[in-house]
Amino acid sequence: MAKSDLQGSLDLLVLKTLAQRGRLHGYGMALHIQRASDELLRVEEGSLYPALHRMEQSGWIASEWALTATGRRAKYYRLTTAGQKRLAAAEQEFDELVRGVRAVLTAAYSG
Template identity: 45%
Template sequence: MSAREPIPPGTLEMLILKSVARRGEMHGFEIADYIQQTSEDVLTVEEGSLYPALQRLLIKGWIIGEWGKTADNRRARYYRLTATGRKQLEDQIERYQRVSQAIARVIEMA
């Protein structure tokens, strides 16, 4: 089993947006769990960084949140992507891939 790593700086918002884009409406714990499971337990999202990031995304209008009930009847805020959020996600993925490829080229040449 690999050690868990914190989310790299500047990528948490992109990972949240991508999670919600793939799975549809999700509450905070589901988002964090989805990222951890999809990364095969390499990435972990701390509650102290998740909820401030969700708040930033709400303020920017990239997601919307509505209160609802979980399967075990607990109150939770469910988030879903807006059209603006979908566009932002595409832009962030494009930038991330460009930077990742550039870093890979530098590492390969070393």
């Protein structure tokens, strides 16, 4: 049974984004998710930052301050080893969730 729920999917998105893009700040992550999902997913700032801080405390991601391309100071996040393991687990859980939900939906249609 997949532990993951839709709220947990924000963690997955953040972890995956960092795995694909390496070092990134919060704003960059929000933009990336929005673009990569063809504007289907918009990450609320209200959820993103608490999630980032929570994941940082769990040791999945680490942060440091650095300058952006435009010379602005921003807090950059990157994936840690624990975060990579967490990502693998989260991806699997999400797959199971999707399969499970899909199965229920198809069953409903055929029945």
